[in-house]
Amino acid sequence: MDHLDELENQSVFILREAYKKFKNLAMLWSIGKDSTVLLWLARKAFFGHCPIPLVHIDTSYKIPKMIEYRDKIAKEWGVTLVVGQNKKALDEGMNHTKGRIVCCEALKTQGLQQIMEAKGYTGLILGIRRDEEGTRAKERYFSPRDKNFEWNFKDQPPELWDQFKTTFAEGTHIRIHPLLHWTELNVWEYINREKIPIIDLYFSNAEGKRYRSLGCAPCTFPIDSQARTVPEIIEELRNTTVSERSGRAQDQENTYAMQKLRARGYM
Numbered sequence: 001m002d003h004l005d006e007l008e009n010q011s012v013f014i015l016r017e018a019y020k021k022f023k024n025l026a027m028l029w030s031i032g033k034d035s036t037v038l039l040w041l042a043r044k045a046f047f048g049h050c051p052i053p054l055v056h057i058d059t060s061y062k063i064p065k066m067i068e069y070r071d072k073i074a075k076e077w078g079v080t081l082v083v084g085q086n087k088k089a090l091d092e093g094m095n096h097t098k099g100r101i102v103c104c105e106a107l108k109t110q111g112l113q114q115i116m117e118a119k120g121y122t123g124l125i126l127g128i129r130r131d132e133e134g135t136r137a138k139e140r141y142f143s144p145r146d147k148n149f150e151w152n153f154k155d156q157p158p159e160l161w162d163q164f165k166t167t168f169a170e171g172t173h174i175r176i177h178p179l180l181h182w183t184e185l186n187v188w189e190y191i192n193r194e195k196i197p198i199i200d201l202y203f204s205n206a207e208g209k210r211y212r213s214l215g216c217a218p219c220t221f222p223i224d225s226q227a228r229t230v231p232e233i234i235e236e237l238r239n240t241t242v243s244e245r246s247g248r249a250q251d252q253e254n255t256y257a258m259q260k261l262r263a264r265g266y267m
Helices: 003-021 033-045 064-077 087-091 100-119 134-138 184-194 230-237 257-263
Strands: 025-028 054-057 081-084 123-125 142-145 173-176
Touching: 003 033, 003 123, 003 173, 003 184, 025 033, 025 100, 033 064, 033 184, 054 100, 064 081, 081 100, 087 100, 184 230
Parallel strands: 025 054, 025 123, 054 081, 123 173
Antiparallel strands: 142 173
């Protein structure tokens, strides 16, 4: 058993534990590489079918190719797709020019809260990784939030020797992170091994640009790259010193912006 098998086994175990322990779960699908690998793992965990509905928060500012890819994969894989949107904020003119953190909170965090409350979801499975961004390193595999989906990162249950706390007080909202122990390189190695269909925005175009992380079009920028295949991306990652989210504008707002945003319920 190699390192990818070990990663896969741990993630499948967490997915099955979550499905067994919690009722009315949803899975967040951002259309990026991590959440698509998470969906692939869920299909493995449940024998080719994902019994958990996929929630996509549509800010209306996504790159059009992302929506095309979302609808294509959802149809091909037969998943239940639930699209949420903060229509009130959009009708009032919310956009990135009002401040990227303000916009993210309104269109992503509040949009997510609205669909969670409307559907009565008590837990959310996400494809975040510890190595991706500093505040994510403080997460747990089973991470409790309060009734408002807010996260107290200073008060998280210990998770030692793969012993996970899955019993929480009534009304607790649970975030579940099956990819927490993966790295960006692991994700691409797994995509390569499993031949997972990934959106082509991750591959270098004619201008020598590709996206390393995907988000809203006004706030996500491509990097210089000649990597046109998954093996070439893997080789590039083995030699880069540039952070994964260097092209995400909201991460550059200020030192603690992402921590504050995530404490209020951001993905």
